[in-house]
Amino acid sequence: MPSAAERTRTLVQSTCSAVLLVPGVEAARPDQLSPEARAVGPDGEVFLLFPADSPVVRAATHAQDDELAxxxxxxDVAPVAVPNRIRGRAWVSGWLxxxxxxxxxxGCMMLRLEVGEASIDDLWGASGVEAEEFARxxxxxxxxxxxxxxxxxxSAHPDQVQALAGLLGDRGKGAVASGRRAVPLALDRFGLRVRFTGEQPFDTRFDFPEPVRDITGLRRAMHTLFEAAAH
Incomplete structure (x- = not known):
């Protein structure tokens, strides 16, 4: 499974929605707290792009040499329609x-967030992350x-996703018999997570034979997975 640090770093560098929480600017509109772009620097610092006149830029400018927490x-919201769509949240705290x-x-200003610590609460569980772990x-x-x-x-392969229930033995047969719908929920280099909907929805992981490195490897892994479910 991916480590907590890897999952946190991946969310930071994803397109998931984010807000920057700064003391003294709590009254700002949510859109004023959302960076227009974000990236992680070579030392693990997080760079955040904001309009130069945004409240968080003003706060960072006024703080100057003081440490602004x-x-x-x-x-993280699932990109497909599914009950309980929020897949997780991550928090990266430090000095701005x-x-x-x-x-x-x-008309923009780049802000630098020196990471002190981070945490994540997602489909894998909740965990803290040290700054050094995040950087590496x-x-x-x-x-x-x-x-x-x-x-x-x-949209294009719902029957093949549904057929993955066949890899779950009796539990999968029960899911199919009760009319549960299989929805692809999350994908990473280690495998595919599927949610079976219904009154008591449940998630299950289908691990790849080995971690994939790129789209080509993913295609092979998904083909192997679907082939196994078809037999």
């Missing part, structure tokens, strides 16, 4: 400063494609 909160000269877009963690190679891939599986 801030928390980046990321919410302005990084003049890094923003290439006119790899990003899941499928993160840029996961939304498109899950939506494709859901």
């Amino acid at each position: 801030a928390v980046l909160e990321i919410t 400063t302005c990084a003049p000269g890094l923003a290439t877009e006119p 963690a790899p990003v899941d190679p499928l993160v840029a494609h996961e939304t498109e891939l899950l939506q494709h599986l859901h």
Whole structure:
């Protein structure tokens, strides 16, 4: 399974929605707290792009040499329609400063969040993450494609996803008999997570034979998975 640090780092570098929580600007509108772009630097710091006149930029500018605490909160929502759609949240806390000269877009300012600690609460469970772990963690190679891939599986291959119930033995037979619908919920280099809907929905993981490194490897892994379910 992916480590808590890898899962957190992947969410930070995904397209999931995020807000930057800074003391003193709680009254700002949610859209004013959402960075227009974000990236992780070579030392694990998080760079956040905001309009130069945004409340968080003003707060960071006024703080100057003082340590301004801030928390980046990321919410991960499944890209397909499914009950209980929020897949998890991550929090990255640290100290915020302005990084003049890094923003290439006119009228914007880049902010630098020096990470102190992080935590995640997702489909795998809840865990804390040290700053050093976050800085070293790899990003899941499928993160840029996961939304498109899950939506494709859901719309173009629902029967094959449903057939994965055959790999679950009696529990899978019961799921099919009760009319539960299989929805692809999450995808990473280790495997596919499917949610079987119904009165008492449940999730199950289908692990790949080995971690995939790219889309080509994913195609082979998914073919193997569907072949196994078909026999």
